[in-house]
Amino acid sequence: MFRKTGKLKKNKRSQNAPPFYDEPQNRLYILGGFWALCFLAILLKLLFVQVVEHGHYEAIAKSHLEQRRELPAQRGSISDRNGDLLAVDLIHYSLAVKPSLLSDRQKVAEALGKVLQVAPAKLVKRMKGNANFAYLEHRISHEKAEALRKLNLDGVILEKKFSRYYPYKTSGAQTIGYCDYDNAAKGGLELEYDKYLKGTSGWSVYLQDALGNQFPNLDFPTSYPVNGMNLETTIDMFYQSVLEDELEKAVRTHKANNGSAVLLDPRTGEVLGMANYPGFDPNRYNDFDLANYRNRAMTDLYEPGSTFKMVALALCIEELNLNMNKELVYCENGKYALAQKVVRDHEDFGYLSARGVFENSSNIGVIKLSKKFKPPIFYRYARDFGFGQQTGVDLPAEASGILGRPADYSRYSVAYMSIGYEVAVSPLQVASAYAAVANGGKLMKPYVVKRVIDDNGRVQLENQPQVIRQVVSAETAARMKEILKGVVENGTGQNAQVSGVAIAGKTGTAQKFDRSTHSYSTSQHVGSFAGFFPVESPKFVLLVMINNPRNGYYGSQVAAPAFSNIAQRIIGLPVTVKREQSPEMARLELPALDNFVMPLEGMKLKSAEKLLKERKLTYQVVGNGSLIYRQEPAPYSPLKATEPIRLYTETREVSSPGNNVMPKLVGLTLKEALQVMSQWNINVEIEGTGVVVEQRPSAGKNLSKENKIKLVCNPA
Structure with a gap:
């Protein structure tokens, strides 16, 4: 098988x-x-x-786990000579979210919207733009920020920020300067003193979980920020507002391109005011033309015309020792040939005394006197008065001006320079030169900042009056003052007169050079007036310059009247009275819309009280500090006439006194009264500033924390 x-x-x-x-x-x-x-x-x-590669991967892990957060420093404030705030950092908060970490966007939006008083739908819409990070709201008040923190929502971030605020808006803007959105300095004092103002940012390290929640990392101690220092300036905002008001009127009346005005104290060189029109609002600088940012009073140059004749006047007295009343000059009946050109006077003068030549501003007379000047000597005097070089003022971008050297002169240069041509100057240079005549012959260095003060009140920098040089003798300066006084009383400067006050000064009218025709224009001019007052003891030097006026052009027509108006307004009454009652302060735009609560957080209490008084708003002060850290209602909230604005200031813990009896506060300054009341830790309502003239309750009454105290103050 x-x-x-x-x-x-x-x-x-x-x-x-x-x-x-x-x-x-x-x-x-x-x-x-x-x-x-x-x-x-x-x-x-x-x-x-x-x-x-341990270090490499450890760094990557830490970058996900540990978050380094910058703690911004608060920028120092800028104030005028009277303590009024010109620039200040306001504290606010920004709200952001990480949408990818939100469990339910709608519920988060509803919770946030309830605090912010914003429709949840708007917040949801803002969350859709960025999967990793999205800002929902800016400029959130301290009160709302605290409420948002208590919600303790995953993926929700609150950022503390500072933004620059300028309470006087356009007033003094080119001198003060401005900061951009990131609080970086961009001009004026903000830029010049940035190293003092900006402070030093700090930092802290946080641990972050997968949901974006942050916890302090105790292994890394926090480096706290150092706030910036504060500037106290020489500017007086009352004077500044008067300068700007009259300058604007002059520019508009005479249909000019622009104008500048400078007010100095000739005794010290302090800049009391520096105005330019048109200007800009540093709170919304992007809305203005870049040309308006320039401080034309120190950056823009012009041929000065007859205001420059003061150099020739100084030579006639100091070098030539002329008898100004007896020296006669034939002025050719108003017409004189020079370098194949015809020089004309505004009137047909015959013989004039040397004094009469300057009082009547005869170009021909000054040219004839200038034949006695040696070019090197003329150059030295012009240079000694500060022309052709920076004044040294503590502001950025100052122009040096143009003053040619004798080696470059033509045979006619001194003649033309003596009447204010072939030179270029800034308004500040002219004002400084006239200050040297007013104070007895000393050229002073102008300055805008008096002192720099740190957070502890210590002075870190103090500018003192500085004499640059003795330009002419005191005797020569006195003789020049008399002749310049005669210009106003008898000559071309009569429109600068002020009743009851002796004014000295000089008009200036110059044709502008037309680059298209390479010749001087017959239709474009610069009109100016420079002077000082009162002559017997000068306290003010003032220059007004109007660029390219079209409705009149002589300095006596366009600048001298503005000079007179300014002088009359700033010396008519004691400064303390004028500051409280003058309409000039009332015309300043207040830093908020009438229907909304103005932002006061971060401001000094004194300045905030002044702003509230100007708007006739009621307010209450909580705490005994001098700086406002919180306010109710929040900034930009709808304003309710019946609801007082509560100002929360920095406080300190002080034990209550043994007896609870209301002390006598009448007769004390507001600062002294608040220091006394700080012991009781009771809210004090303040009306006015200065000295306490009324108190409620009256002295001797029993006190408790439920008491409401009101102090009524008036200026001393």
Whole structure:
């Protein structure tokens, strides 16, 4: 039944294979060796990661786990000489979210919207723009920020920020300067003193979980920010507002391109006011033309015309020792040929005394007198008065002006320079030169910042009056003052007169050079007036310059009347009375819309009270500090006439006194009264500033924390 078979044949592959593969255990060795190599490779990689690249991967891990947060420093404030704030940092908060970490956007939006008083739909819409990070709201008050923190929502971030605020808006803007959205200085005092104002930012390290929640990392101590220092300037905002008001009137009345005005104290060199029109509002600088940012009073140059004749006048007295009343000059009946050109006077003068030449501003008379001047001597006097060089004022981008050297003069240069051509000056240079005449011959260095004060009240920098040089002798300066006084009383400057006040000064009218025709224009001019008052003891030096007026152009027409108006307004009454009652302060735009609560957080209490009084708003002060850290209602909230604005100031813990009797505060200054009341830790309502004239409750009444105290103050 079975077929007989032969011997089994061996597999051909088996016959050819090495004996090693035929054994099963050998195959296990091969497989084990393979896995051993894999394990060794993994081990080597782990060693490489853990040892060689440990630092690299540790940094990556920390970047996800640890978050370094900058703590911004508060920029120092800038105030005028009376303590009125010109620039201040306001504290506010920005609300942001990480949408990817929100469990329910709608519910989060509803919770946030309830605090912010914003429709949840708007917040949801703002969350859609960026999956990683999105801002929902800016300029959130301290009160609302605290309420948002209490919600303790995952993925919700509150950022504390500072923004620069300028309470006087356009007033003094080119001198003060401005900061951009990132609070970086961009001009004026903000830029010049930036190293003092900006402070030093701090930082803190937080641990962050997968949901974006942050927790303090105790291994890293917080580096707290150092706030910037404060500037106290020489500017008086009352004077500044008067300058700007009259300058604007002059520019508009005479249809000019622009104008500048400078007010100095000749005794010290302090800049009391520096105005330019048109200007700009640093709170919304992007809305204005870049040209309006320039402080033309120190950056823009012009040929001064007859105001420059004061250099020739100084030479006539100091170098030539002329008898100004007896020296006669023939003025060619108003027409004189010079260098193939005809020089004309505004009147057909015949013979004039040297004094009469300057009082009547005869170009021909001054040119004839200038023939006695040696070019190097004329150059030295012009240079000594500060022309052709920076005054050294503590503001950026000051122009040096143009004053050629004698080696470059033509045979007619001194003649033309003596009447204010072939030179270029800034308004500040002219004002500084006239200050040297007013103070007895000393050229003073102008300055805008009195002192720099740190957070602890220590003075870190103080500018003192600095005499640059003695330009002319006191006797020469006195004789020049008399002649410049005669210009106003008898000559071309009569429109600068102020009843009852002796004014000295000089008009200036110059044709502008037309680059298109390479000649002087007959239709474009610069009109100016420079002077000082009162002559017997000068306290003010003032220059008014009107550029390219089209409705009249003589300095006596366009600048002298503005000079008179300014002088009359700033010396008509004691400064303290004028500051409280003058309409000039009332015309300043207040820093908020009438229907909304103005932002006061970060301001000094004194300045905030002044602003509230100007708007006739009721307010309450909580705490005994001098700086407002919180307010109710929040900034930009709808204003309710029946609801007082509460100002929360920095407080300190002081134990209550042993007796609870209302002390006598009448007769104390407001600051002294608040220091006394700080012991009771009772809210005080303040009306007015200065000295306490009325108190409620009256002295001797029993006090408790429920008492409401009101102090009524008036200026001393």
